[in-house]
Amino acid sequence: MSDREHLCFEETKIEKIQRLRERGVTIYPYTFDRRDSIAGIRERFSEVGHEKSEEEVRTAGRVYVIRQHGKTIFADIGDAGGRIQIYIRKNDLEEEEFDLFRQYIDTGDIIGVVGHPFRTKMGELTIWVDRFELLAKSLCPLPEKFHGLKNVEARYRQRYLDLIMNEETCRVFRTRSRIISLLRQYLFERDYLEFETPTLQPIYGGANARPFTTYHNYLEQKFYLRIAPELYLKRLVIGGFDKVFEIAKNFRNEDIDTNHNPEFTMVEIYEAYRDYNDMMNLTEEIITCLVEQLHGRPACTLAGRDLDFSRPWRRISMEEAVREYAGVDVYAHSVDELRSFARDHGVEGYEAAATRGEFLALLFEHFAEERLVQPTFVHDFPVENSPLAKKHREKEGLTERFELFIAGMEMANGFSELNDPIDQKARLEQQDAKRRKGDLEAQMIDYDFINALGYGMPPTGGVGIGIDRLVMLLTGKDSIKEVLLFPQMKTTAPGQNGPEPQEDGGEE
Numbered sequence: 001m002s003d004r005e006h007l008c009f010e011e012t013k014i015e016k017i018q019r020l021r022e023r024g025v026t027i028y029p030y031t032f033d034r035r036d037s038i039a040g041i042r043e044r045f046s047e048v049g050h051e052k053s054e055e056e057v058r059t060a061g062r063v064y065v066i067r068q069h070g071k072t073i074f075a076d077i078g079d080a081g082g083r084i085q086i087y088i089r090k091n092d093l094e095e096e097e098f099d100l101f102r103q104y105i106d107t108g109d110i111i112g113v114v115g116h117p118f119r120t121k122m123g124e125l126t127i128w129v130d131r132f133e134l135l136a137k138s139l140c141p142l143p144e145k146f147h148g149l150k151n152v153e154a155r156y157r158q159r160y161l162d163l164i165m166n167e168e169t170c171r172v173f174r175t176r177s178r179i180i181s182l183l184r185q186y187l188f189e190r191d192y193l194e195f196e197t198p199t200l201q202p203i204y205g206g207a208n209a210r211p212f213t214t215y216h217n218y219l220e221q222k223f224y225l226r227i228a229p230e231l232y233l234k235r236l237v238i239g240g241f242d243k244v245f246e247i248a249k250n251f252r253n254e255d256i257d258t259n260h261n262p263e264f265t266m267v268e269i270y271e272a273y274r275d276y277n278d279m280m281n282l283t284e285e286i287i288t289c290l291v292e293q294l295h296g297r298p299a300c301t302l303a304g305r306d307l308d309f310s311r312p313w314r315r316i317s318m319e320e321a322v323r324e325y326a327g328v329d330v331y332a333h334s335v336d337e338l339r340s341f342a343r344d345h346g347v348e349g350y351e352a353a354a355t356r357g358e359f360l361a362l363l364f365e366h367f368a369e370e371r372l373v374q375p376t377f378v379h380d381f382p383v384e385n386s387p388l389a390k391k392h393r394e395k396e397g398l399t400e401r402f403e404l405f406i407a408g409m410e411m412a413n414g415f416s417e418l419n420d421p422i423d424q425k426a427r428l429e430q431q432d433a434k435r436r437k438g439d440l441e442a443q444m445i446d447y448d449f450i451n452a453l454g455y456g457m458p459p460t461g462g463v464g465i466g467i468d469r470l471v472m473l474l475t476g477k478d479s480i481k482e483v484l485l486f487p488q489m490k491t492t493a494p495g496q497n498g499p500e501p502q503e504d505g506g507e508e
Contacts, residue, residue, distance in 0.1 A: 039081030108138030197232035206230030274461035357382025414463030
């Protein structure tokens with residue numbers, strides 16, 4: 001495949017570069033004294049009038065629109081903080097410099113400008129340019145319409161172009177950065193310590209998921225990309241750190257849909273001498289705080305649904321949720337009766353279920369999950385699908401585990417952490433037996449972790465909160481790909497990143 005087939009370079013722009021170099025113009029200079037951001041200029045000169053300000057500004061940005069009118073040129077340039085109009089008049093520049101802009105500057109180029117703010121007769125804040133400098137020549141064309149890149153697949157595959165063209169996309173990822181910053185600040189202020197645990201692990205664990213596998217050549221050993229940092233963070237609690245967290249990239253070899261991506265971000269938090277009730281309270285406090293910081297009130301909208309985060313949030317046991325949404329009391333029926341019920345209602349995976357606890361989890365997922373729109377904690381999960389959670393102190397066959405659901409999505413998962421090494425060994429052995437029989441999501445036995453528990457872990461509460469879904473929630477997006485800068489996509493052809501960007505067809 002030739003370069004021409006998978007590069008977007010335009011021959012006319014390459015020719016312009018050659019002619020500029022012949023004129024002695026530096027096409028890609030090393031630096032520019034950019035003293036002012038566009039957002040800063042807009043704020044400082046919000047009251048400027050029609051006369052040029054005496055104050056000089058120096059800014060830079062990408063050229064988005066050029067409007068030539070004989071001896072004058074108007075253009076829009078932009079940076080991460082927005083866009084601003086510039087005004088270039090032939091009488092103010094040397095003729096060669098004016099002609100250079102008129103003939104060689106294209107949309108997509110990055111330029112630096114020096115000038116004075118003023119407001120046009122139409123009331124638009126504008127920089128009256130005294131001089132400009134080409135900082136980077138764009139070889140690839142921007143979509144013709146400046147309203148934004150609309151082709152969804154192109155937006156995901158060429159996120160850099162999406163960020164260039166769509167201010168809404170920039171807003172989402174600025175908000176994502178702020179959410180993570182606020183989350184860290186919240187935990188730091190409460191004396192949690194942030195740690196980093198291994199991404200490459202010789203034994204995967206901490207969740208039920210199929211891992212990605214790799215090989216370490218030097219150690220001559222198979223490794224796994226982590227599916228969760230849980231077992232390493234618990235080692236830190238055993239070591240004496242009472243309040244720990246990690247904002248971690250996790251990897252699970254699973255399907256891709258609007259709520260799932262194989263590479264995703266979570267925060268996992270552990271605190272000694274706490275239980276799952278405390279972690280529900282902490283989760284509620286963190287998310288409510290973030291909603292109020294970003295929206296100014298305990299409410300937001302996701303996919304057209306108004307969500308109320310006023311505390312306290314609803315709490316319901318899994319057993320109660322199944323009675324409410326499926327109309328069946330799991331523990332009042334035999335396994336055979338539950339199997340017939342599940343078959344009649346099209347519940348996926350019922351053939352493999354062999355206990356009431358397994359049917360409880362299946363029926364909850366089928367009937368209840370998507371109907372939990374307002375923030376709801378579902379607690380007391382069956383022991384069969386909670387191998388790392390402590391057995392319930394009052395309810396036989398259940399564990400002290402919870403999940404948080406908002407807008408039908410699981411947002412968080414927490415436990416009273418299992419700290420009995422003998423019980424943990426037995427549960428991981430059950431998981432390993434399932435794995436050996438072909439359950440690709442069952443966990444391995446981590447004997448070193450069991451040994452660590454043998455030295456004693458204090459009573460501990462833990463919770464993991466999905467960062468990507470939290471960003472979806474707080475930015476009002478209904479697909480996880482909208483909040484991931486570079487989501488996984490199937491390669492369309494060797495050496496190609498996807499289709500050419502499509503213009504939106506709107507009017508300028």
